[in-house]
Amino acid sequence: MRLTQVEDLRESDILAVDVLNSDYTVLLAADTNLTEDLIDRLKRANVTEVYIRTEDISGEMEILKADVRNEVHDTLQAVIEKHSFTGNSELSKLSETADVIISNILEEDDVVEKLYDIRSRSADIYEHCISVCSISTLIALKRGMSEDKVHDIGVACLLHEIGLKDLKIEYENREIFEMTDEEAAEYKRHPIYGYNIVKTEEWLSESAKDMILFHHERIDGSGYPGKVMGLDMSESCKIIQTCDVFDEYICGIGCERVKVYEALEYLKIYKGTKFEKDIVEDFLALIAVYPVGSYVRTSDGEIAVVLRQNREFPDRPVIRIIKNKDGNPVKNIIIKDLLKYTTLFIEDVD
16 A cells, blocks of 8 residues: 555556545545546545555555665665675665665655554564664654764664674564573674674764664663663664664564554653653654554454544544444444544554
């Protein structure tokens, strides 16, 4: 599923999610095959963007366009894997790759005012680095950081897991406490391995190198590889720490994979203790708790699909009921805006 501007729609595109009027009546239903007349109808109704089906129907609204993400993934993988044979000679290419990500994010209007849908996924280390880079860039932009600092964050995020590439231990979808003492110690050294790879690189700033070394540290000193307290770390380090732990949880790197709302709840619990309070709040303002297209169970026992986000309340989306509390399909269109149904809550994600 992909969010698409109405002006870019083509005949034969298929709607992935109901298009709603301002009163939440259905203007066009999901699975509608679009025609020129229907596209004109959307324009007349002042609809600016809709979700259309793609080959990937996971429901994820990417921060980066799919073609850009795929190109960056291929570049990152090629550079990191080549490093095993040629050393650091190719790593500086990732400086340009970071700029590609940043420039594509900046192409979007009001980029830091949007609410982004992100889903749990498998533990592809390159996908993880790109995701951390994208979210960290958004937070840096939201916080008004300088162009140089945003660039350093982007490069550091792409490189921050380079210390994992030669580890021989299994860390995917596995908690550190489930490892042997030797495995856990080796896993916790990967920030040091990464730092040692880049520490003499003159093209990479000291700030970026610190982010690679400190991305698993915590402001209360509970992280690793050392006991670095919050006052000793930069704002940039604290951004990458927040984004990294969230993405690790939803793809299962050094931990058991969890759902998005569970990873967000983890950040809420440790906001102000393990993670910088203001940065976590900026993060929470950008990420949808329940992505569009996901299926949820309400406190009334109904099954619903998420249709639309409420920008200021990421955990109170607009939903369409598809099964009643008895598990029977609902034939009528029942749409509930959780900002209006104040006693109704989402209890689980199906």
